[in-house]
Amino acid sequence: MSKLKTVDLTFGAVFVCLMAIGANITVWFPVLAVPIGGATVPVSLQTFFAILAGLMLGRKLGSLSMIVYTLVGVAGVPVFANLQAGPMALATPTGGFIISFICVAFIVGWIADFAKKPSIAMYTFAALIGLIVNYGIGVSFLYLSMNTWLELSITYSLAWKGMIPFLIKDGALACLAAVFMISFAKRVPYAFRTARTSTNG
Amino acid sequence: MNNAFIIGQYVPGNSLVHRLDPRTKITVIFFFVFIVFFANSLASYSILTAFSLASMLTTRIPVRYILKGLTPVWFLIIFTFTLHIFVTKQGTVLVEIFNLKIYSGGVIQGFAISMRFFLLILVTSLLTLTTTPIEITDAIEDMLHPLKKIKFPVHELALMMSISLRFIPTLMQETDKISKAQASRGVDFKTGSIKDRVKAVVPLLVPLFVSAFKRAEELAMAMEARGYRGGEGRTKLRELKIMKLDIAIFILFAAVAAGLFLTRVY
Numbered sequence: 010m011s012k013l014k015t016v017d018l019t020f021g022a023v024f025v026c027l028m029a030i031g032a033n034i035t036v037w038f039p040v041l042a043v044p045i046g047g048a049t050v051p052v053s054l055q056t057f058f059a060i061l062a063g064l065m066l067g068r069k070l071g072s073l074s075m076i077v078y079t080l081v082g083v084a085g086v087p088v089f090a091n092l093q094a095g096p097m098a099l100a101t102p103t104g105g106f107i108i109s110f111i112c113v114a115f116i117v118g119w120i121a122d123f124a125k126k127p128s129i130a131m132y133t134f135a136a137l138i139g140l141i142v143n144y145g146i147g148v149s150f151l152y153l154s155m156n157t158w159l160e161l162s163i164t165y166s167l168a169w170k171g172m173i174p175f176l177i178k179d180g181a182l183a184c185l186a187a188v189f190m191i192s193f194a195k196r197v198p199y200a201f202r203t204a205r206t207s208t209n210g
Numbered sequence: 211m212n213n214a215f216i217i218g219q220y221v222p223g224n225s226l227v228h229r230l231d232p233r234t235k236i237t238v239i240f241f242f243v244f245i246v247f248f249a250n251s252l253a254s255y256s257i258l259t260a261f262s263l264a265s266m267l268t269t270r271i272p273v274r275y276i277l278k279g280l281t282p283v284w285f286l287i288i289f290t291f292t293l294h295i296f297v298t299k300q301g302t303v304l305v306e307i308f309n310l311k312i313y314s315g316g317v318i319q320g321f322a323i324s325m326r327f328f329l330l331i332l333v334t335s336l337l338t339l340t341t342t343p344i345e346i347t348d349a350i351e352d353m354l355h356p357l358k359k360i361k362f363p364v365h366e367l368a369l370m371m372s373i374s375l376r377f378i379p380t381l382m383q384e385t386d387k388i389s390k391a392q393a394s395r396g397v398d399f400k401t402g403s404i405k406d407r408v409k410a411v412v413p414l415l416v417p418l419f420v421s422a423f424k425r426a427e428e429l430a431m432a433m434e435a436r437g438y439r440g441g442e443g444r445t446k447l448r449e450l451k452i453m454k455l456d457i458a459i460f461i462l463f464a465a466v467a468a469g470l471f472l473t474r475v476y
Contacts, residue, residue: 012440013363013366014430015430015433015434015438016426016427016430018366018369018370018373018430019373019425019426019427019429019430019433020423020426020430021370022369022370022371022373022374022377022426023373023374023377023381023422023423023425023426024422025370025374025378026374026377026378026380026381026382026422027381027418027419027422029374029378029381029382030381030382030385030418034411037385037386037389037414038389038399038407038410038411054411073363073366073367073370074370076367077367077370077371077374078374080347080350080367080371081343081371081374081375081378083338083346084338084341084343084346084347084350084371084375085219085220085337085338085339085341085342085343085346086343086375086378087219088378091282093282094219094338095219095334095335095337095338096239096334096335096337096338097280097283097330097331097334097335100243100327100330100331100334101282101283101286102286158247158326158327158330159286159290159323159327160294160319160323161290161293161294161297162297181408182408185408189412189415192416193416193419
């Protein structure tokens with residue numbers, strides 16, 4: 010791993026804060042809690058932000074930043090969705106999604122590196138692969154935790170079916186992430202350059 | 211809300227558990243999570259429950275407060291219990307309501323599994339209730355130290371944790387400010403279809419990112435101006451020390467684990 014500069018550390022750390030805000034965006038926008046089939050599904054922008062971490066910070070710093078996010082949450086700061094915190098958040102069936110963000114940021118950053126200049130097609134592709142990684146790990150963890158810790162024998166397909174509303178929402182947000190990234194890079198070229206070039210050097 | 215973010219779940223105190231070295235607590239909890247799964251009899255469950263309740267009471271945090279902190283998982287525990295009651299068909303029939311038969315095996319299994327999950331959650335929540343996030347950060351930095359050999363940036367990781375602990379409340383306030391500022395300029399966050407609502411988040415995110423990255427840049431400059439040069443040869447303000455108390459806890463926990471394995475053997 011190439012040596013991290015001071016500016017990399019602060020960018021990564023600030024991204025953890027952004028991730029915490031994204032996870033709990035409904036605190037500021039209660040209207041974003043979308044009712045789907047009787048239950049209200051609070052829209053969490055975690056996947057969106059994890060993808061952005063990969064796109065903006067690159068694979069190394071992005072995944073490091075997501076590791077920090079996980080650890081800050083484990084340390085008891087309510088940064089996870091629904092203001093949850095503590096090691097117990099990882100023990101619940103949805104804990105796998107939190108762990109998957111590390112891989113999401115790494116893989117998205119890795120794929121985005123193949124694009125020589127900002128390209129919307131490449132970023133969307135990276136974001137969708139990130140989404141697959143996110144749900145692949147998250148749902149597998151859900152399935153495993155249901156079957157091993159709680160000993161509820163559910164089938165793998167049932168675990169996936171329960172996640173469909175979330176998958177649709179995050180799929181739309183993943184595409185938005187690529188669009189947001191491009192427009193953001195145009196508006197704030199300096200921050201974008203610092204974040205991208207300093208880590209990949 | 212913002213106060214809750216600054217201190218997290220930590221409840222100040224001076225109990226035995228509060229005074230333990232954070233590394234001790236993390237290690238004990240880590241192994242507790244594993245041994246919980248070895249419990250399979252009434253005796254082993256009693257040992258685990260006694261250990262968990264004893265640790266809970268030693269913290270001197272009001273029990274009601276601790277249980278309230280577990281609210282997000284209560285639903286899961288009850289759900290697991292109920293499902294096991296109806297799915298498991300072993301033992302004698304206890305109650306029969308219409309076509310639903312509740313078997314004694316189901317009640318026992320449901321109780322055992324939800325109890326196991328409850329103990330697991332209870333003990334892990336004690337860590338964050340009695341330890342400040344900063345202490346946990348120090349402990350993580352110290353415990354991950356061996357990873358430095360494979361060039362994993364352990365010091366940088368801990369520093370990033372500290373920085374984000376400092377900035378989470380600040381950026382949350384910033385989000386609040388920006389959303390009010392944008393609302394006063396006429397951005398409609400409240401009505402419209404889901405698509406419109408999601409779109410309304412963009413005028414919030416762009417200024418938020420800009421301000422966050424500006425802060426990050428300023429902070430990096432300030433750090434370098436004060437001579438920050440990475441982790442090499444840095445000394446610490448807070449040193450972690452293993453005390454006699456920590457060793458005593460390790461011995462106690464080893465005894466609990468040994469007792470648990472004995473119940474399995476006999």
